[in-house]
Amino acid sequence: MxxxxxxxxxxxxxxxxxxxxxxxxxxxxxxxxxxxxxxxxxxxxxxxxxxxxxxxxxxxxxxxxxxxxxxxxxxxxxxxxxxxxxxxxxxxxxxxxxxxxxxxxxxxxxxxxxxxxxxxxxxxxxxxxxxxxxxxxxxxxxxxxxxxxxxxxxxxxxxxxxxxxxxxxxxxxxxxxxxxxxxxxxxxxxxxxxxxxxxxxxxxxxxxxxxxxxxxxxxxxxxxxxxxxxxxxxxxxxxxxxxxxxxxxxxxxxxxxxxxxxxxxxxxxxxxxxxxxxxxxxxxxxxxxxxxxxxxxxxxxxxxxxxxxxxxxxxxxxxxxxxxxxxxxxxxxxxEPALPSAWRPADIDPALLELTGLWHWGPTPFHLKVLANGWLELAPANGGGRSSRFRPLGEGNWLGLDGYYAGETLTVERDTEGTPTHLDLATFIFSRTPYDPGTPIPGGVDERGWRS
CATH class of the missing domain: 3.40.710.10 (DD-peptidase/beta-lactamase superfamily)
Structure with a gap:
């Protein structure tokens, strides 16, 4: 003991x-x-x-x-x-x-x-x-x-x-x-x-x-x-x-x-x-x-x-x-408060790294991170709002574990060359840039684009 x-x-x-x-x-x-x-x-x-x-x-x-x-x-x-x-x-x-x-x-x-x-x-x-x-x-x-x-x-x-x-x-x-x-x-x-x-x-x-x-x-x-x-x-x-x-x-x-x-x-x-x-x-x-x-x-x-x-x-x-x-x-x-475990580099599939970084739901920026266990975490860049963790289901799909998206499926969509283009999450489209017209944004994107 x-x-x-x-x-x-x-x-x-x-x-x-x-x-x-x-x-x-x-x-x-x-x-x-x-x-x-x-x-x-x-x-x-x-x-x-x-x-x-x-x-x-x-x-x-x-x-x-x-x-x-x-x-x-x-x-x-x-x-x-x-x-x-x-x-x-x-x-x-x-x-x-x-x-x-x-x-x-x-x-x-x-x-x-x-x-x-x-x-x-x-x-x-x-x-x-x-x-x-x-x-x-x-x-x-x-x-x-x-x-x-x-x-x-x-x-x-x-x-x-x-x-x-x-x-x-x-x-x-x-x-x-x-x-x-x-x-x-x-x-x-x-x-x-x-x-x-x-x-x-x-x-x-x-x-x-x-x-x-x-x-x-x-x-x-x-x-x-x-x-x-x-x-x-x-x-x-x-x-x-x-x-x-x-x-x-x-x-x-x-x-x-x-x-x-x-x-x-x-x-x-x-x-x-x-x-x-x-x-x-x-x-x-x-x-x-x-x-x-x-x-x-x-x-x-x-x-x-x-x-x-x-x-x-x-x-x-x-x-x-x-x-x-x-x-x-x-x-x-x-x-005797428990000490946090020492940080160590994680064993992560390098293919997941291309999914990380900034994504946008409409004009709202989100960060996608890879967790140590190979799961994903999607959270608003400003720290407030809907965030969830996801575990892999295979074939480009992840299952929501908590928060608003618990139980929902996150799908990574790719182009013909295999590059991730957007995320489809419970009918919400996340694109690399706000309202990317090259992705299937629900309702479409005004053809005149952003303007002053």
Whole structure:
């Protein structure tokens, strides 16, 4: 494990220790991740009479949802489904087959928050057939897509979707496609040797009460898993962009895009595709919180600095697990801000250089640059207005990745000698000079040309 400066480590430990005391947690563990590695970890309290370490298992609750979402996105990337597909296309026989897979992932499907019957987090669960039978039309609480409404049920449904398309259990698919490739061998469905036991702490006395643990059945994809610092650090790094071949970086970036917000126009809490999003202190963090009776958990990372943090506690309530995790990231970046990577010449196809430079949309000048990864960037020369990055599709075409032109195709048109003459972008023509009459400017160019 790489080390941080002693002053940074003390500040991190003090924040952790203060939270454990004020929140009265039997134990509290945390770590900071940077550039894919654990650079600090700490623990306070005890587990079975000893100090917990990075291998001690805690229940991670709803962080399970993010892992399930990764398998769904893998299915999408393989072409087995489309996020706009209605659920009924792949999982027939429900009363809500019109909701889309994207809506289920982002908690905008309108489905009820909890499964009907006894509270699933403290009650052993049944099979999918039992859960499905209980989800009648009245369990649709909002019009699909209307608003954010957190739905544990939705992820029970997504677990069954994974099982159906993979022909195996959701857990086996997750283990084969995500956990094993990331080296997360300490992440299990039920507690293994060396786990922390979950407790409730009395609100008015310093005594504790053991909380139950069980198999949630069909609701397990909503919050069943147990994990440890070492394992969840690997997942935290993936969310930050260190994907290790499990997902494409573009897919992870898509998961981090805000799909719905929880608290209005000036949002601080939002949700993407299986990931919670937090805006605070000028940072935009991605990850997830988790809670089950006896446990609290959180993982967040700032993709901009690649600094993340995670924390586990074996208490039902009392610990500000989200604020603690945010503060650990802030302390790490404030005390030891990440240095920018050294500039180095990029390995760029020389043929792309002839595309660079000044282009004009009508009279407005734009600069076209080649990025280090072979992508293109088109932006107004004055710095304001529509700008986008594009990745190559082949045969002179590029796909817009962000901004106004996200999803649109940029085509480089050439003359008979192969020289680039103009760019065609969503019917907009960009020419080397303003309104070049030799290019197919929509509406044509006045034959008398520019005049005083």
């Amino acid at each position: 790489a080390a941080m400066l002693p002053t940074t480590e003390f500040a991190l430990l003090r924040r952790l220790a203060t939270e454990q005391v004020t929140g009265r947690a039997p134990s509290l563990v945390a770590a900071v991740v940077r550039d894919g590695e654990i650079v600090w970890s700490g623990a306070r309290g005890e587990v079975d009479g000893g100090i917990p370490d990075n291998a001690t298992q805690y229940r991670i609750g709803s962080i399970t949802k993010s892992l399930v979402a990764a398998v769904v996105l893998r299915l999408r990337d393989e072409g087995a489904l489309d996020l706009a597909d209605p659920l009924g296309k792949h999982l027939p026989g429900t009363s809500f087959g019109d909701v889309t897979i994207a809506q289920l992932l982002s908690h905008s499907s309108g489905l009820t928050a909890e499964s009907p019957g006894s509270w699933w987090e403290r009650t052993p669960g049944g099979e999918w057939s039992d859960l499905n039978a209980s989800l009648t039309a009245r369990e649709a609480k909002h019009r699909p897509g209307r608003r954010f409404h957190y739905s544990n049920v939705g992820y029970g449904v997504l677990g069954e979707l994974v099982a159906t398309l993979r022909g195996t259990s959701w857990l086996d698919a997750l283990r084969d496609e995500v956990l094993t490739p990331l080296g997360m061998t300490g992440t299990t469905e039920r507690p293994a040797e060396g786990h922390a036991r979950g407790f409730a702490v009395h609100p008015f006395a310093d005594v504790i009460l053991p909380e139950p643990e069980h198999d949630a059945g069909a609701m397990a994809p909503a919050g069943q898993l147990w994990s440890c610092i070492t394992d969840l650090a690997s997942w935290t790094a993936l969310v930050g962009g260190d994907t290790r071949g499990v997902l494409d970086q573009e897919t992870v970036a898509e998961m981090r895009e805000v799909a719905v917000v929880e608290d209005g126009d000036n949002w601080t809490m939002g949700y993407g595709l299986g990931l919670q999003l937090v805006r605070t202190g000028g940072k935009r963090l991605a990850g997830h919180t988790g809670s089950m009776p006896g446990f609290l958990a959180c993982t967040l990372i700032d993709p901009a600095t690649r600094t993340g943090a995670l924390a586990f506690a074996n208490t039902t309530s009392g610990i500000g697990i989200l604020s603690l995790t945010v503060d650990l990231i802030g302390i790490a970046d404030d005390y």
